[in-house]
Amino acid sequence: MGKLFKIEMMKLRKSTAMLVLLIVAIALSLLNVGVYGLVNLVSDSLLSVFGKVDGYNMAVTMTSDTSDIMMMVVILMAVLIGGDFSARTLQTQVAAGYSRFKIIISRFITVAISYVILYTLYFSITVIGMTIIFGFGDGITSDMVSELVLKLFLSFIMAMTMLSMYMLFTFLLKSTGATIGVCLPLMLFGVSIIQMLSMVSEVVYDIISFTPFGQSMLLGDMFGLEEVEPIKFICVCIVWFSGFMSLSFLSFRKAELK
Amino acid sequence: MDTQQLQREVILSVEGMTKRYGKNNVVSNASFQLERGKIYGFIGQNGAGKTTIIRMLAGYAKLNAGRVTIFGQSTEKGLAEGRKKMGIIVENPALYKNMSAYDNIEIQKTLYGIKSDTLTEELLQLVGLANIGKRKVKNFSLGMRQRLGIAMALVNSPEILILDEPVNGLDPVGIVEIRELLLKLNRERNITILISSHILSELYQLATDYIIIHRGCILEKLTLEQLDQKCASYIVVQTEERETAKAVLAQMGVTNIEDGDNNFFRFRGNYDVKEVARRLMEEKILLTHFSLQTESLENYFVKLIGGETNGQVV
Incomplete structure (x- = not known):
């Protein structure tokens, strides 16, 4: 397992896709900071449209919306794992005697690390930039910081659950193009569709609240965690994560490799 | 263990290997063994099942029936261990x-x-x-x-190297380089090699043993010596005194003469080439061509599979 993980890290270091995505993440965060900074220069009244703008509020907002980074990681996952299938480098690991379970887990850990790297970069550059321009915020209490940390933690758990679902698609489809073709539309429209469905009735809303999509909607509430029940949130994520990972393994275990 | 024993040591064996995709039997009851230090030519048309067998040996695909034994191990764990001593290139x-x-x-x-x-x-x-x-x-x-x-x-x-079409698409220089490299590995490191290829003339220069597969079934397993014996040899003669020469050969017991164009004729059989040449020259028959020609591996293969060609093998 350690050897597989080491190989994945070597691949990540040499990956052009990872390099491009790091540049994109930096560019996006600078763009975020730049836009707010520019608006601040042009007009204070225009800035009021965005609500209270400072480092703390930007950090809270960013924990609610991880879609940019998630999209980047899904592309990276499709490129790395889909590329492994088409180049047959993944098959080499099977022939070298590694279990398919270990192969899946090593891939998932790599994807999770990529997420952490990209998110940390994106988050810290944006928050630091905003803090430099607007300050971190007035009247920040320790409760507010604790809530921010909790939101970051829940956001990470949600991201891992969603990534396990995209991982399932990657191992089912075994190709970069097909994975991107399925996962990106799902990311773009999936939450919107679920949101619409949840408005149909209370029962549907309750059912959806037991899915990661439903819980991610609650986490998406930008300024608080009032709607989120942390225990239910974590349980839903763990159950779905285990389900997606088990399905990935079961589909890959019997898969015919070319 | 002496050298001869080592040479005969079976390090990989396949028994009754069967692979189905839907109702199609891609590989049917295939059985063969690889002995240490030999180079096996794996011959078959496109779609004959060569790559499927190699993929099953590599662990990429599961068998529907049969058993693979690598270095005496046939359990899932044992096979995984055995594969660590194998080098495999599929396509x-x-x-x-x-x-x-x-x-x-x-x-x-x-x-x-x-x-x-x-x-x-x-x-x-x-x-x-x-x-x-x-x-x-x-x-x-x-x-x-x-x-x-x-x-x-x-x-x-690795102790076994399995190569699926390693010279496919290579230019002549590339083919020679790969051949020399494989021969060197076999000679210097005693690596057993299983190599599939469409270029049968190339395999003939490399392999010590042959496994011929057709439509998922192993048709024949034979050594280079057996192949040479099976590939019938012809004595080809060209002379303007064809009838005289035929009469001399008839005295030697040659009956199966096949006439060709331009005063060529040929016959097959277990005749001493030197003796035939000496008798014809004693009779002062002027020979403009005299040779011993062996049937190629290609021809033998096509004959074995019943003359079927798909334009890819020969």
């Missing part, structure tokens, strides 16, 4: 194209947990890529990629 080598040849071998070393500092250079040297080891693989020619693939397959010092 094209599995390479990280945006990395250098050096990095590719380093990754393979990590995969097998090999710590040697000099192995990468040694292998690049062995396959003739030492001077371009730092160049990215995406800039490599097909032949260079094949050689790198073989270098990677050698990282774990």
Whole structure:
């Protein structure tokens, strides 16, 4: 397992896709900071449209919306794992005697690390930039910081659950193009569709609240965690994560490799 | 264990291997063995089942029936252990194209947990890529990629090398390079090689044994000597005194003479070539051509599969 993980890290270091995505993440965060900074220069009244703008509020907002980074990681996952299938480098690991379970887990850990790297970069550059321009915020209490940390933690758990679902698609489809073709539309429209469905009735809303999509909607509430029940949130994520990972393994275990 | 025993040691065996896709039997009840130190030519048309068998040996695909035994082990765990002593290339080598040849071998070393500092250079040297080891693989020619693939397959010092169409698409120089490399590996490291190829004349220069597969069934297993015996030899003669020559040959018991154009004729049988030539010359018959011709592996293969060709084998 350690050897597989080491190989994945070597691949990540040499990956052009990872390099491009790091540049994109930096560019996006600078763009975020730049836009707010520019608006601040042009007009204070225009800035009021965005609500209270400072480092703390930007950090809270960013924990609610991880879609940019998630999209980047899904592309990276499709490129790395889909590329492994088409180049047959993944098959080499099977022939070298590694279990398919270990192969899946090593891939998932790599994807999770990529997420952490990209998110940390994106988050810290944006928050630091905003803090430099607007300050971190007035009247920040320790409760507010604790809530921010909790939101970051829940956001990470949600991201891992969603990534396990995209991982399932990657191992089912075994190709970069097909994975991107399925996962990106799902990311773009999936939450919107679920949101619409949840408005149909209370029962549907309750059912959806037991899915990661439903819980991610609650986490998406930008300024608080009032709607989120942390225990239910974590349980839903763990159950779905285990389900997606088990399905990935079961589909890959019997898969015919070319 | 003496040398002869080592030579006869069965290190891989396949018994009753069957693979179905839907209702199609892609491989039916295939059985064969690989003995240490030999080079096996795996011959069959496209779609005959060669790659499917190789994929099952590599563990990429599961058997529907039958058993594979590698180094005496046939359990799932034992096979996984056995495969660590095998080098396998299915169709094209599995390479990280945006990395250098050096990095590719380093990754393979990590995969097998090999710590040697000099192995990468040694292998690049062995396959003739030492001077371009730092160049990215995406800039490599097909032949260079094949050689790198073989270098990677050698990282774990395999006892068996399984190569699926390693010379496919290579130019003549590339084919010769791969052939010489494989012969060297077999000779110097006593590596058993199973190699499938469409280029039968190439296999004939390499293999010591042959496994012929057709429509998923193993048709024949034979050694090079057996093949040579089975490939009938013709004595081909050209002379303007054809009838006189035929009469002399008839006295020698030759009856199955086949006439050709331009005063050529040929006959097959267990005749001493020197004796035939001497008798014809004693009768002062002027020979403008006299040769012993052996049927090619191609012809033998086509004959064996019942004359079927798909334009790809011969």
